[in-house]
Amino acid sequence: MSGTKEHIVLIASRLFLQKSYKEVTMKELVDKTGMSKGAFYHYFKSKEQVFLESLEFFHEELTRDFSKYSQNSLKKFYIDYLGDTIRLTRHYFKHFENEFNERDITINHFSLVFDALRLFPEYRRKIEEVFKIELKFWVQIIKTARSNGEIKTPLSDVKTGEMFIYLSDGIGINMIMQGVALEDMVKQLKNQWDALYEQIKT
Amino acid sequence: MSGTKEHIVLIASRLFLQKSYKEVTMKELVDKTGMSKGAFYHYFKSKEQVFLESLEFFHEELTRDFSKYSQNSLKKFYIDYLGDTIRLTRHYFKHFENEFNERDITINHFSLVFDALRLFPEYRRKIEEVFKIELKFWVQIIKTARSNGEIKTPLSDVKTGEMFIYLSDGIGINMIMQGVALEDMVKQLKNQWDALYEQIKT
DNA sequence: ATATTTAAACCGACTGCCCGGTATGTTAAA
DNA sequence: TTTAACATACCGGGCAGTCGGTTTAAATAT
Incomplete structure (x- = not known):
């Protein structure tokens, strides 16, 4: 839960619940999670993957x-x-x-x-x-x-x-x-x- | 109905019903309507306006x-x-x-x-x-x-x-x-x- | 205990592409 | 002759994604 990846998925899930996929930019994801782009891509290979894991998280939570x-x-x-x-x-x-x-x-x-x-x-x-x-x-x-x-x-x-x-x-x-x-x-x-x-x- | 503007709104309304606003690009709109970019912007001042008129058309039609x-x-x-x-x-x-x-x-x-x-x-x-x-x-x-x-x-x-x-x-x-x-x-x-x-x- | 090695975690400048929008026309019709 | 209708090349900016590097910390060796 307190891991970096989990933190990213949490923030991302919230953004994807508020806006459409295309409206959420990597820049915003990076800023809101307080990470750098490099660190971000260390955990996820693409935006699509962040979305997918956010979706899975959403299902687990709800x-x-x-x-x-x-x-x-x-x-x-x-x-x-x-x-x-x-x-x-x-x-x-x-x-x-x-x-x-x-x-x-x-x-x-x-x-x-x-x-x-x-x-x-x-x-x-x-x-x-x-x-x-x-x-x-x-x-x-x-x-x-x-x-x-x-x-x-x-x-x-x-x-x-x-x-x-x-x-x-x-x-x-x-x-x-x-x-x-x-x-x-x-x-x-x-x-x-x-x-x-x-x-x-x- | 057969006017150019109406034609654009028609095609656009279909696209906006299929995909999110951001997913529909001006390029696609221009290609699918068979128009040039210049002609397109002769009728609409922005993508947002195309969306708005498509939305109004949608309401009129349905x-x-x-x-x-x-x-x-x-x-x-x-x-x-x-x-x-x-x-x-x-x-x-x-x-x-x-x-x-x-x-x-x-x-x-x-x-x-x-x-x-x-x-x-x-x-x-x-x-x-x-x-x-x-x-x-x-x-x-x-x-x-x-x-x-x-x-x-x-x-x-x-x-x-x-x-x-x-x-x-x-x-x-x-x-x-x-x-x-x-x-x-x-x-x-x-x-x-x-x-x-x-x-x-x- | 301390020094050395290794790899994961993290950084931010950079890239190339595509985005919405514009500038400068030409054509066609009134 | 004027203006609406169309065309095309172009622009700056923002996009997802990359790359070469540094820091941190844990594992290993001395």
Whole structure:
């Protein structure tokens, strides 16, 4: 964590979350990390590699462990999900503690993903994989909730799970476009998930 | 439409929908439009201006006239919406008839919007305005459908309307990330809206 | 303990290329 | 004859990446 390379990846990940790949220059990367160009290229062979490792770091930092969420109640599951969203984001921003707080900058992980897709088309498989894993957990808890008697809906488990995910992404992108802070985004997401839950609960 | 400037804006809009602002170079713009640099700068004073006019063109081409959609039935309203999505996209691609068809390229309007926000922060107001207008129409038809007896839900009109919109954006961004073609995106959206409708109908 | 060797860590000037933009025209049409 | 429409060579600056070097520190030898 305190290694030079890790330091670079951390700063770089933040920049790539704020701006497009091309907008982030090596000069800026060098300046913001406080390194020299020579030192920089001692650790990374190209800008592309810095981006790739930043992308991997981003995934490591923000990947969820769904198995820690409630496995008995759908409501509890999505409440855990919301709490985890805050936790994960806070944890990421903690690295920049003294520099700024999460309200000051817009982090746009969709923009990062778009750049990644343009640079590495095979990255699409990673995205699909992540989606499938998340969907699997939603379907699982929905199935359980249905047999529990917690919910009752004519919709299939998959379609219900997809609905929770799509709502989340739809709100995510709208909040980013409107420059809404994390807490408010999570609140809005809770509102919508509560509404959906209200519709399908027994 | 057949004017030189319109031709440039058309080609440029396509490029800005495919790549980030910085990735699109003046050289490429000049080559793809078949013009010379001098001619190009005769019509536009800067790259930024080309982008701005492409953005405006994009809005003109893809702005919906909700007042043409059904005003009696929510179901008909969203079916009209889906049909209009196909119609608008087809109309846009018709400009490039002989060059390629819509399946071959990824059109990412979110990426365009992110670039626009970075270049012109005040563009956020335009986005919010567009969102508000769309929401207004959703709320209107939902209100009507409720008094019609078409639907019955404890959810507020606004929350229900937002849910339709967020679902649409969530599916949109997921289909873009997964490289899904327009028709399949619309099908998936219909699936989800049908599911939501199933939940709230009387 | 101290001297010597070795290699990793780091530095900043430099390179060549491509960027957006311009200057100076020529052609075509009103 | 005037002006809009187009063409081309060119420019300064910033880009990613390189290169020859120095410093630092750990490993090894004395």
